[in-house]
Amino acid sequence: MKIGVLKETKKGEKRVSISPNIAKQLVEKGFELIVEENAGTSSSFKDSEYSKIGASVEKRGVVFKESDVLIKINPFDEEDLKLVDKGQILMSQLYHKSNTELIEAIAAKGATAFSMDAMPRITRAQDMDVLSSQNNLAGYKAVIRGAYEMTKIFPLMMTAAGTITPSRVLIYGVGVAGLQAIATAKRLGAVVEATDIRTETKEQAESLGAKFISVDNKGEESEGGYAKEASEDYARRQKEAVNESLFKADLVITTAMVPGRKSPVLITAEQVSNMKNGAVIIDLAAAQGGNCELSKMNETVIHNGVKIIGTTISPESVSTNASDLYAKNMLNFIVHLTENNEFKWDLEEEITDGTLIVQEGKIRKN
Structure with a gap:
Protein backbone atom coordinates (compact mmCIF):
# COMPACT_ATOMS: atom_id res chain seq x y z
CA MET A 1 0.00 0.00 0.00
CA LYS A 2 1.36 3.41 -1.01
CA ILE A 3 0.60 6.21 1.45
CA GLY A 4 0.93 9.80 0.23
CA VAL A 5 1.71 12.55 2.75
CA LEU A 6 0.57 15.94 1.44
CA LYS A 7 1.86 19.37 2.36
CA GLU A 8 -0.79 21.47 4.10
CA THR A 9 -1.91 24.45 2.02
CA LYS A 10 -4.23 26.18 4.52
CA LYS A 11 -2.97 29.68 5.37
CA GLY A 12 -1.08 29.72 8.65
CA GLU A 13 -0.88 25.93 8.91
CA LYS A 14 2.57 24.64 9.90
CA ARG A 15 1.85 21.02 10.80
CA VAL A 16 2.37 17.88 8.74
CA SER A 17 0.22 14.76 9.05
CA ILE A 18 3.13 12.28 9.27
CA SER A 19 6.40 13.10 11.04
CA PRO A 20 9.69 11.36 10.13
CA ASN A 21 9.60 9.27 13.31
CA ILE A 22 6.16 7.88 12.47
CA ALA A 23 7.07 7.57 8.79
CA LYS A 24 9.88 5.25 9.88
CA GLN A 25 7.45 3.07 11.81
CA LEU A 26 5.07 2.85 8.84
CA VAL A 27 7.91 1.85 6.51
CA GLU A 28 9.01 -0.81 9.00
CA LYS A 29 5.47 -2.20 8.96
CA GLY A 30 5.70 -2.65 5.18
CA PHE A 31 3.91 0.47 3.92
CA GLU A 32 5.44 2.56 1.13
CA LEU A 33 5.53 6.29 1.86
CA ILE A 34 5.53 9.11 -0.70
CA VAL A 35 6.01 12.51 0.92
CA GLU A 36 5.43 15.82 -0.84
CA GLU A 37 8.46 18.09 -1.05
CA ASN A 38 8.79 20.44 1.96
CA ALA A 39 5.72 18.92 3.63
CA GLY A 40 7.42 18.99 7.03
CA THR A 41 9.57 22.11 6.68
CA SER A 42 7.35 24.34 8.83
CA SER A 43 7.45 21.72 11.58
CA SER A 44 11.27 21.64 11.47
CA PHE A 45 11.38 18.32 9.59
CA LYS A 46 13.71 18.21 6.58
CA ASP A 47 13.02 16.25 3.40
CA SER A 48 16.27 14.40 4.07
CA GLU A 49 14.84 13.04 7.33
CA TYR A 50 12.09 11.31 5.36
CA SER A 51 14.50 10.04 2.72
CA LYS A 52 16.78 8.53 5.38
CA ILE A 53 14.06 6.26 6.71
CA GLY A 54 13.06 4.95 3.28
CA ALA A 55 10.28 7.29 2.19
CA SER A 56 10.41 8.88 -1.24
CA VAL A 57 10.10 12.66 -1.50
CA GLU A 58 8.26 13.83 -4.62
CA LYS A 59 6.48 16.78 -6.19
CA ARG A 60 2.79 17.27 -5.37
CA GLY A 61 1.46 15.87 -8.62
CA VAL A 62 3.48 12.68 -8.24
CA VAL A 63 2.19 12.11 -4.72
CA PHE A 64 -1.42 12.31 -5.93
CA LYS A 65 -0.77 10.12 -8.96
CA GLU A 66 1.10 7.30 -7.26
CA SER A 67 -0.60 7.01 -3.86
CA ASP A 68 -3.35 4.60 -2.84
CA VAL A 69 -4.01 6.57 0.35
CA LEU A 70 -3.68 10.37 0.69
CA ILE A 71 -3.23 11.89 4.14
CA LYS A 72 -3.72 15.48 5.31
CA ILE A 73 -4.67 17.32 8.48
CA ASN A 74 -7.07 19.92 7.07
CA PRO A 75 -9.95 19.08 4.72
CA PHE A 76 -9.16 18.37 1.08
CA ASP A 77 -9.99 21.47 -0.95
CA GLU A 78 -11.11 22.12 -4.50
CA GLU A 79 -7.55 22.16 -5.86
CA ASP A 80 -6.78 18.87 -4.12
CA LEU A 81 -9.84 17.18 -5.55
CA LYS A 82 -8.81 18.09 -9.11
CA LEU A 83 -5.89 15.67 -8.60
CA VAL A 84 -7.81 12.90 -6.82
CA ASP A 85 -8.55 9.75 -8.85
CA LYS A 86 -11.38 7.27 -8.55
CA GLY A 87 -10.65 4.60 -5.97
CA GLN A 88 -8.18 6.62 -3.92
CA ILE A 89 -8.63 6.72 -0.15
CA LEU A 90 -8.54 10.12 1.57
CA MET A 91 -7.82 10.65 5.27
CA SER A 92 -8.06 14.03 7.03
CA GLN A 93 -10.33 16.05 9.25
CA LEU A 94 -13.35 16.58 7.00
CA TYR A 95 -15.91 18.10 9.40
CA HIS A 96 -18.50 16.30 7.32
CA LYS A 97 -21.56 17.50 9.26
CA SER A 98 -20.92 21.11 8.31
CA ASN A 99 -19.06 20.51 5.04
CA THR A 100 -21.63 18.77 2.87
CA GLU A 101 -20.39 20.25 -0.42
CA LEU A 102 -16.93 18.76 0.14
CA ILE A 103 -18.38 15.34 0.94
CA GLU A 104 -20.51 15.45 -2.23
CA ALA A 105 -17.45 16.47 -4.27
CA ILE A 106 -15.42 13.55 -2.88
CA ALA A 107 -18.27 11.17 -3.69
CA ALA A 108 -18.48 12.56 -7.23
CA LYS A 109 -14.81 11.64 -7.72
CA GLY A 110 -15.57 8.02 -6.82
CA ALA A 111 -13.12 8.21 -3.91
CA THR A 112 -13.30 6.90 -0.35
CA ALA A 113 -12.88 9.21 2.65
CA PHE A 114 -12.22 8.76 6.36
CA SER A 115 -12.79 11.77 8.65
CA MET A 116 -10.43 11.91 11.62
CA ASP A 117 -12.65 14.35 13.52
CA ALA A 118 -15.45 11.76 13.49
CA MET A 119 -13.51 9.36 15.71
CA PRO A 120 -15.85 7.80 18.31
CA ARG A 121 -15.18 8.87 21.90
CA ILE A 122 -14.56 5.34 23.18
CA THR A 123 -11.66 3.86 25.11
CA ARG A 124 -10.39 1.78 22.17
CA ALA A 125 -10.09 4.87 20.00
CA GLN A 126 -8.25 7.15 22.43
CA ASP A 127 -4.87 6.65 20.77
CA MET A 128 -6.40 7.59 17.39
CA ASP A 129 -8.31 10.68 18.58
CA VAL A 130 -6.76 13.68 16.80
CA LEU A 131 -9.16 16.15 18.41
CA SER A 132 -7.90 15.16 21.84
CA SER A 133 -4.22 15.18 20.94
CA GLN A 134 -4.43 18.58 19.24
CA SER A 314 -4.04 26.74 17.50
CA PRO A 315 -1.78 23.68 17.78
CA GLU A 316 -0.06 24.85 14.59
CA SER A 317 1.91 27.27 16.75
CA VAL A 318 3.65 24.27 18.33
CA SER A 319 3.77 22.37 15.07
CA THR A 320 6.64 20.00 15.86
CA ASN A 321 4.84 18.46 18.83
CA ALA A 322 1.43 18.74 17.18
CA SER A 323 2.65 16.94 14.06
CA ASP A 324 4.20 14.13 16.10
CA LEU A 325 0.97 13.58 18.03
CA TYR A 326 -1.26 13.74 14.95
CA ALA A 327 1.08 11.34 13.14
CA LYS A 328 0.93 8.84 16.02
CA ASN A 329 -2.87 9.01 15.88
CA MET A 330 -2.68 8.29 12.13
CA LEU A 331 -0.30 5.35 12.62
CA ASN A 332 -2.62 3.74 15.16
CA PHE A 333 -5.62 4.36 12.90
CA ILE A 334 -3.99 2.89 9.80
CA VAL A 335 -2.80 -0.18 11.72
CA HIS A 336 -6.32 -0.60 13.14
CA LEU A 337 -7.94 -0.45 9.70
CA THR A 338 -5.54 -2.82 7.92
CA GLU A 339 -4.35 -6.40 7.95
CA ASN A 340 -1.29 -7.49 5.98
CA ASN A 341 -1.16 -3.93 4.59
CA GLU A 342 -4.66 -4.18 3.10
CA PHE A 343 -7.85 -2.56 4.37
CA LYS A 344 -10.13 -4.94 6.28
CA TRP A 345 -13.30 -2.88 5.59
CA ASP A 346 -15.00 -4.17 8.73
CA LEU A 347 -18.10 -1.98 8.60
CA GLU A 348 -19.57 -3.64 11.69
CA GLU A 349 -16.65 -2.35 13.76
CA GLU A 350 -17.41 0.92 15.59
CA ILE A 351 -14.27 2.90 14.70
CA THR A 352 -14.41 2.02 11.01
CA ASP A 353 -18.15 2.66 10.83
CA GLY A 354 -17.87 6.00 12.63
CA THR A 355 -15.04 7.46 10.53
CA LEU A 356 -15.83 6.10 7.06
CA ILE A 357 -17.84 8.96 5.55
CA VAL A 358 -17.65 8.12 1.83
CA GLN A 359 -16.99 4.65 0.39
CA GLU A 360 -16.22 4.27 -3.29
CA GLY A 361 -18.30 7.30 -4.21
CA LYS A 362 -21.22 6.48 -1.90
CA ILE A 363 -21.94 8.82 1.01
CA ARG A 364 -22.40 6.83 4.25
CA LYS A 365 -22.65 9.62 6.82
CA ASN A 366 -24.35 13.02 6.63
Whole structure:
Protein backbone atom coordinates (compact mmCIF):
# COMPACT_ATOMS: atom_id res chain seq x y z
CA MET A 1 0.00 0.00 0.00
CA LYS A 2 1.36 3.41 -1.01
CA ILE A 3 0.60 6.21 1.45
CA GLY A 4 0.93 9.80 0.23
CA VAL A 5 1.71 12.55 2.75
CA LEU A 6 0.57 15.94 1.44
CA LYS A 7 1.86 19.37 2.36
CA GLU A 8 -0.79 21.47 4.10
CA THR A 9 -1.91 24.45 2.02
CA LYS A 10 -4.23 26.18 4.52
CA LYS A 11 -2.97 29.68 5.37
CA GLY A 12 -1.08 29.72 8.65
CA GLU A 13 -0.88 25.93 8.91
CA LYS A 14 2.57 24.64 9.90
CA ARG A 15 1.85 21.02 10.80
CA VAL A 16 2.37 17.88 8.74
CA SER A 17 0.22 14.76 9.05
CA ILE A 18 3.13 12.28 9.27
CA SER A 19 6.40 13.10 11.04
CA PRO A 20 9.69 11.36 10.13
CA ASN A 21 9.60 9.27 13.31
CA ILE A 22 6.16 7.88 12.47
CA ALA A 23 7.07 7.57 8.79
CA LYS A 24 9.88 5.25 9.88
CA GLN A 25 7.45 3.07 11.81
CA LEU A 26 5.07 2.85 8.84
CA VAL A 27 7.91 1.85 6.51
CA GLU A 28 9.01 -0.81 9.00
CA LYS A 29 5.47 -2.20 8.96
CA GLY A 30 5.70 -2.65 5.18
CA PHE A 31 3.91 0.47 3.92
CA GLU A 32 5.44 2.56 1.13
CA LEU A 33 5.53 6.29 1.86
CA ILE A 34 5.53 9.11 -0.70
CA VAL A 35 6.01 12.51 0.92
CA GLU A 36 5.43 15.82 -0.84
CA GLU A 37 8.46 18.09 -1.05
CA ASN A 38 8.79 20.44 1.96
CA ALA A 39 5.72 18.92 3.63
CA GLY A 40 7.42 18.99 7.03
CA THR A 41 9.57 22.11 6.68
CA SER A 42 7.35 24.34 8.83
CA SER A 43 7.45 21.72 11.58
CA SER A 44 11.27 21.64 11.47
CA PHE A 45 11.38 18.32 9.59
CA LYS A 46 13.71 18.21 6.58
CA ASP A 47 13.02 16.25 3.40
CA SER A 48 16.27 14.40 4.07
CA GLU A 49 14.84 13.04 7.33
CA TYR A 50 12.09 11.31 5.36
CA SER A 51 14.50 10.04 2.72
CA LYS A 52 16.78 8.53 5.38
CA ILE A 53 14.06 6.26 6.71
CA GLY A 54 13.06 4.95 3.28
CA ALA A 55 10.28 7.29 2.19
CA SER A 56 10.41 8.88 -1.24
CA VAL A 57 10.10 12.66 -1.50
CA GLU A 58 8.26 13.83 -4.62
CA LYS A 59 6.48 16.78 -6.19
CA ARG A 60 2.79 17.27 -5.37
CA GLY A 61 1.46 15.87 -8.62
CA VAL A 62 3.48 12.68 -8.24
CA VAL A 63 2.19 12.11 -4.72
CA PHE A 64 -1.42 12.31 -5.93
CA LYS A 65 -0.77 10.12 -8.96
CA GLU A 66 1.10 7.30 -7.26
CA SER A 67 -0.60 7.01 -3.86
CA ASP A 68 -3.35 4.60 -2.84
CA VAL A 69 -4.01 6.57 0.35
CA LEU A 70 -3.68 10.37 0.69
CA ILE A 71 -3.23 11.89 4.14
CA LYS A 72 -3.72 15.48 5.31
CA ILE A 73 -4.67 17.32 8.48
CA ASN A 74 -7.07 19.92 7.07
CA PRO A 75 -9.95 19.08 4.72
CA PHE A 76 -9.16 18.37 1.08
CA ASP A 77 -9.99 21.47 -0.95
CA GLU A 78 -11.11 22.12 -4.50
CA GLU A 79 -7.55 22.16 -5.86
CA ASP A 80 -6.78 18.87 -4.12
CA LEU A 81 -9.84 17.18 -5.55
CA LYS A 82 -8.81 18.09 -9.11
CA LEU A 83 -5.89 15.67 -8.60
CA VAL A 84 -7.81 12.90 -6.82
CA ASP A 85 -8.55 9.75 -8.85
CA LYS A 86 -11.38 7.27 -8.55
CA GLY A 87 -10.65 4.60 -5.97
CA GLN A 88 -8.18 6.62 -3.92
CA ILE A 89 -8.63 6.72 -0.15
CA LEU A 90 -8.54 10.12 1.57
CA MET A 91 -7.82 10.65 5.27
CA SER A 92 -8.06 14.03 7.03
CA GLN A 93 -10.33 16.05 9.25
CA LEU A 94 -13.35 16.58 7.00
CA TYR A 95 -15.91 18.10 9.40
CA HIS A 96 -18.50 16.30 7.32
CA LYS A 97 -21.56 17.50 9.26
CA SER A 98 -20.92 21.11 8.31
CA ASN A 99 -19.06 20.51 5.04
CA THR A 100 -21.63 18.77 2.87
CA GLU A 101 -20.39 20.25 -0.42
CA LEU A 102 -16.93 18.76 0.14
CA ILE A 103 -18.38 15.34 0.94
CA GLU A 104 -20.51 15.45 -2.23
CA ALA A 105 -17.45 16.47 -4.27
CA ILE A 106 -15.42 13.55 -2.88
CA ALA A 107 -18.27 11.17 -3.69
CA ALA A 108 -18.48 12.56 -7.23
CA LYS A 109 -14.81 11.64 -7.72
CA GLY A 110 -15.57 8.02 -6.82
CA ALA A 111 -13.12 8.21 -3.91
CA THR A 112 -13.30 6.90 -0.35
CA ALA A 113 -12.88 9.21 2.65
CA PHE A 114 -12.22 8.76 6.36
CA SER A 115 -12.79 11.77 8.65
CA MET A 116 -10.43 11.91 11.62
CA ASP A 117 -12.65 14.35 13.52
CA ALA A 118 -15.45 11.76 13.49
CA MET A 119 -13.51 9.36 15.71
CA PRO A 120 -15.85 7.80 18.31
CA ARG A 121 -15.18 8.87 21.90
CA ILE A 122 -14.56 5.34 23.18
CA THR A 123 -11.66 3.86 25.11
CA ARG A 124 -10.39 1.78 22.17
CA ALA A 125 -10.09 4.87 20.00
CA GLN A 126 -8.25 7.15 22.43
CA ASP A 127 -4.87 6.65 20.77
CA MET A 128 -6.40 7.59 17.39
CA ASP A 129 -8.31 10.68 18.58
CA VAL A 130 -6.76 13.68 16.80
CA LEU A 131 -9.16 16.15 18.41
CA SER A 132 -7.90 15.16 21.84
CA SER A 133 -4.22 15.18 20.94
CA GLN A 134 -4.43 18.58 19.24
CA ASN A 135 -6.77 20.16 21.80
CA ASN A 136 -4.37 19.17 24.56
CA LEU A 137 -1.74 21.41 22.99
CA ALA A 138 -4.33 24.11 22.31
CA GLY A 139 -5.20 24.34 26.00
CA TYR A 140 -1.54 24.82 26.86
CA LYS A 141 -1.02 27.46 24.16
CA ALA A 142 -4.16 29.37 25.18
CA VAL A 143 -2.69 29.98 28.63
CA ILE A 144 0.72 30.95 27.22
CA ARG A 145 -0.95 33.35 24.76
CA GLY A 146 -3.05 34.79 27.57
CA ALA A 147 0.01 35.30 29.76
CA TYR A 148 1.66 37.20 26.90
CA GLU A 149 -1.37 39.42 26.32
CA MET A 150 -2.05 40.24 29.99
CA THR A 151 -0.51 43.18 31.80
CA LYS A 152 -0.12 41.11 34.99
CA ILE A 153 1.86 38.04 36.04
CA PHE A 154 0.20 34.79 37.12
CA PRO A 155 1.83 33.87 40.47
CA LEU A 156 1.80 35.33 43.94
CA MET A 157 5.09 37.18 44.34
CA MET A 158 6.54 38.58 47.55
CA THR A 159 9.02 41.40 46.93
CA ALA A 160 10.73 44.07 48.97
CA ALA A 161 8.53 46.59 47.18
CA GLY A 162 5.34 44.77 48.13
CA THR A 163 3.22 41.69 47.43
CA ILE A 164 1.77 40.90 43.99
CA THR A 165 -1.47 38.96 44.25
CA PRO A 166 -2.00 36.00 41.87
CA SER A 167 -4.04 36.43 38.70
CA ARG A 168 -7.48 34.86 38.42
CA VAL A 169 -8.23 32.57 35.47
CA LEU A 170 -11.70 31.33 34.44
CA ILE A 171 -12.07 28.45 31.99
CA TYR A 172 -15.30 27.59 30.18
CA GLY A 173 -15.35 23.97 29.07
CA VAL A 174 -13.52 21.19 30.89
CA GLY A 175 -12.74 18.96 27.94
CA VAL A 176 -9.21 18.07 26.85
CA ALA A 177 -8.26 21.70 26.08
CA GLY A 178 -9.85 23.00 29.25
CA LEU A 179 -8.13 20.46 31.48
CA GLN A 180 -4.73 21.26 30.02
CA ALA A 181 -5.46 24.98 30.41
CA ILE A 182 -6.29 24.40 34.08
CA ALA A 183 -3.09 22.44 34.65
CA THR A 184 -0.93 25.02 32.85
CA ALA A 185 -2.47 28.03 34.60
CA LYS A 186 -2.08 26.33 38.00
CA ARG A 187 1.57 25.53 37.28
CA LEU A 188 2.11 29.21 36.54
CA GLY A 189 0.60 30.14 39.89
CA ALA A 190 -2.86 31.46 39.00
CA VAL A 191 -6.08 31.04 40.96
CA VAL A 192 -8.20 28.93 38.58
CA GLU A 193 -11.95 28.42 38.29
CA ALA A 194 -13.79 26.36 35.68
CA THR A 195 -17.30 25.49 34.54
CA ASP A 196 -18.84 22.96 32.16
CA ILE A 197 -22.30 21.69 31.26
CA ARG A 198 -21.08 18.14 31.99
CA THR A 199 -21.23 17.65 35.76
CA GLU A 200 -18.95 14.62 35.48
CA THR A 201 -16.06 17.01 34.74
CA LYS A 202 -16.24 18.53 38.24
CA GLU A 203 -13.97 15.90 39.76
CA GLN A 204 -11.45 16.21 36.93
CA ALA A 205 -11.25 19.99 37.26
CA GLU A 206 -10.88 19.83 41.03
CA SER A 207 -8.19 17.15 40.80
CA LEU A 208 -6.06 19.69 38.92
CA GLY A 209 -6.62 22.38 41.52
CA ALA A 210 -9.45 24.39 39.98
CA LYS A 211 -12.59 25.48 41.77
CA PHE A 212 -15.57 24.11 39.80
CA ILE A 213 -18.54 26.44 39.37
CA SER A 214 -21.54 24.13 39.46
CA VAL A 215 -24.73 24.89 37.56
CA ASP A 216 -27.87 22.86 38.26
CA ASN A 217 -28.22 20.52 35.28
CA LYS A 218 -31.48 18.95 34.17
CA GLY A 219 -30.17 16.09 32.05
CA GLU A 220 -28.86 18.11 29.11
CA GLU A 221 -25.22 17.14 29.46
CA SER A 222 -23.49 15.17 26.74
CA GLU A 223 -23.81 12.69 23.91
CA GLY A 224 -21.04 10.53 22.48
CA GLY A 225 -18.50 12.11 24.82
CA TYR A 226 -19.13 15.65 23.52
CA ALA A 227 -21.00 18.43 25.28
CA LYS A 228 -24.51 18.99 23.93
CA GLU A 229 -25.84 22.39 22.95
CA ALA A 230 -27.32 23.94 26.08
CA SER A 231 -30.93 25.10 26.37
CA GLU A 232 -31.73 28.77 26.84
CA ASP A 233 -32.68 28.05 30.44
CA TYR A 234 -29.32 26.41 31.19
CA ALA A 235 -27.43 29.22 29.46
CA ARG A 236 -29.26 31.76 31.64
CA ARG A 237 -28.51 29.85 34.84
CA GLN A 238 -24.85 29.41 33.84
CA LYS A 239 -24.45 33.17 33.31
CA GLU A 240 -25.90 33.85 36.75
CA ALA A 241 -23.60 31.31 38.37
CA VAL A 242 -20.35 32.44 36.74
CA ASN A 243 -20.85 36.22 36.57
CA GLU A 244 -19.11 36.92 39.88
CA SER A 245 -16.06 34.94 38.79
CA LEU A 246 -16.15 36.34 35.25
CA PHE A 247 -16.16 39.93 36.45
CA LYS A 248 -13.14 39.25 38.69
CA ALA A 249 -11.12 37.28 36.12
CA ASP A 250 -7.88 38.54 34.62
CA LEU A 251 -7.88 35.83 31.93
CA VAL A 252 -10.83 33.91 30.50
CA ILE A 253 -10.38 30.91 28.18
CA THR A 254 -13.38 29.50 26.33
CA THR A 255 -13.24 26.08 24.69
CA ALA A 256 -16.88 25.06 24.15
CA MET A 257 -17.68 23.62 20.74
CA VAL A 258 -20.52 21.38 19.57
CA PRO A 259 -19.59 19.14 16.58
CA GLY A 260 -21.19 20.31 13.34
CA ARG A 261 -22.85 23.37 14.88
CA LYS A 262 -22.15 27.00 15.69
CA SER A 263 -20.30 27.50 18.96
CA PRO A 264 -22.61 28.43 21.87
CA VAL A 265 -22.42 32.04 23.05
CA LEU A 266 -21.29 31.87 26.67
CA ILE A 267 -20.19 35.47 27.19
CA THR A 268 -22.41 38.30 25.94
CA ALA A 269 -21.35 41.83 25.06
CA GLU A 270 -23.16 43.01 28.18
CA GLN A 271 -21.09 40.66 30.35
CA VAL A 272 -17.87 41.86 28.71
CA SER A 273 -18.85 45.43 29.60
CA ASN A 274 -18.86 44.41 33.28
CA MET A 275 -15.45 42.70 33.22
CA LYS A 276 -12.27 44.15 34.70
CA ASN A 277 -10.39 46.73 32.68
CA GLY A 278 -7.36 44.96 31.20
CA ALA A 279 -8.91 41.47 31.28
CA VAL A 280 -8.18 39.12 28.38
CA ILE A 281 -10.50 36.57 26.71
CA ILE A 282 -8.93 33.81 24.59
CA ASP A 283 -11.80 32.35 22.54
CA LEU A 284 -10.70 28.97 21.15
CA ALA A 285 -14.10 28.43 19.52
CA ALA A 286 -13.85 31.43 17.19
CA ALA A 287 -13.63 29.29 14.05
CA GLN A 288 -17.21 28.12 14.69
CA GLY A 289 -18.62 31.51 15.62
CA GLY A 290 -17.07 32.00 19.03
CA ASN A 291 -18.11 31.56 22.67
CA CYS A 292 -17.90 35.32 23.18
CA GLU A 293 -20.48 37.40 21.35
CA LEU A 294 -17.79 39.93 20.34
CA SER A 295 -15.18 37.47 19.05
CA LYS A 296 -13.88 37.73 15.49
CA MET A 297 -11.77 34.99 13.97
CA ASN A 298 -8.04 35.82 13.88
CA GLU A 299 -8.71 39.31 15.24
CA THR A 300 -8.19 41.10 18.53
CA VAL A 301 -11.19 43.16 19.61
CA ILE A 302 -10.98 45.72 22.42
CA HIS A 303 -14.29 46.38 24.20
CA ASN A 304 -14.48 48.57 27.28
CA GLY A 305 -10.84 47.82 28.09
CA VAL A 306 -11.23 44.04 27.65
CA LYS A 307 -9.10 42.33 25.01
CA ILE A 308 -10.96 39.57 23.12
CA ILE A 309 -8.79 37.30 20.97
CA GLY A 310 -10.64 35.02 18.57
CA THR A 311 -8.48 32.13 17.48
CA THR A 312 -8.55 28.51 16.40
CA ILE A 313 -7.50 25.64 18.63
CA SER A 314 -4.04 26.74 17.50
CA PRO A 315 -1.78 23.68 17.78
CA GLU A 316 -0.06 24.85 14.59
CA SER A 317 1.91 27.27 16.75
CA VAL A 318 3.65 24.27 18.33
CA SER A 319 3.77 22.37 15.07
CA THR A 320 6.64 20.00 15.86
CA ASN A 321 4.84 18.46 18.83
CA ALA A 322 1.43 18.74 17.18
CA SER A 323 2.65 16.94 14.06
CA ASP A 324 4.20 14.13 16.10
CA LEU A 325 0.97 13.58 18.03
CA TYR A 326 -1.26 13.74 14.95
CA ALA A 327 1.08 11.34 13.14
CA LYS A 328 0.93 8.84 16.02
CA ASN A 329 -2.87 9.01 15.88
CA MET A 330 -2.68 8.29 12.13
CA LEU A 331 -0.30 5.35 12.62
CA ASN A 332 -2.62 3.74 15.16
CA PHE A 333 -5.62 4.36 12.90
CA ILE A 334 -3.99 2.89 9.80
CA VAL A 335 -2.80 -0.18 11.72
CA HIS A 336 -6.32 -0.60 13.14
CA LEU A 337 -7.94 -0.45 9.70
CA THR A 338 -5.54 -2.82 7.92
CA GLU A 339 -4.35 -6.40 7.95
CA ASN A 340 -1.29 -7.49 5.98
CA ASN A 341 -1.16 -3.93 4.59
CA GLU A 342 -4.66 -4.18 3.10
CA PHE A 343 -7.85 -2.56 4.37
CA LYS A 344 -10.13 -4.94 6.28
CA TRP A 345 -13.30 -2.88 5.59
CA ASP A 346 -15.00 -4.17 8.73
CA LEU A 347 -18.10 -1.98 8.60
CA GLU A 348 -19.57 -3.64 11.69
CA GLU A 349 -16.65 -2.35 13.76
CA GLU A 350 -17.41 0.92 15.59
CA ILE A 351 -14.27 2.90 14.70
CA THR A 352 -14.41 2.02 11.01
CA ASP A 353 -18.15 2.66 10.83
CA GLY A 354 -17.87 6.00 12.63
CA THR A 355 -15.04 7.46 10.53
CA LEU A 356 -15.83 6.10 7.06
CA ILE A 357 -17.84 8.96 5.55
CA VAL A 358 -17.65 8.12 1.83
CA GLN A 359 -16.99 4.65 0.39
CA GLU A 360 -16.22 4.27 -3.29
CA GLY A 361 -18.30 7.30 -4.21
CA LYS A 362 -21.22 6.48 -1.90
CA ILE A 363 -21.94 8.82 1.01
CA ARG A 364 -22.40 6.83 4.25
CA LYS A 365 -22.65 9.62 6.82
CA ASN A 366 -24.35 13.02 6.63
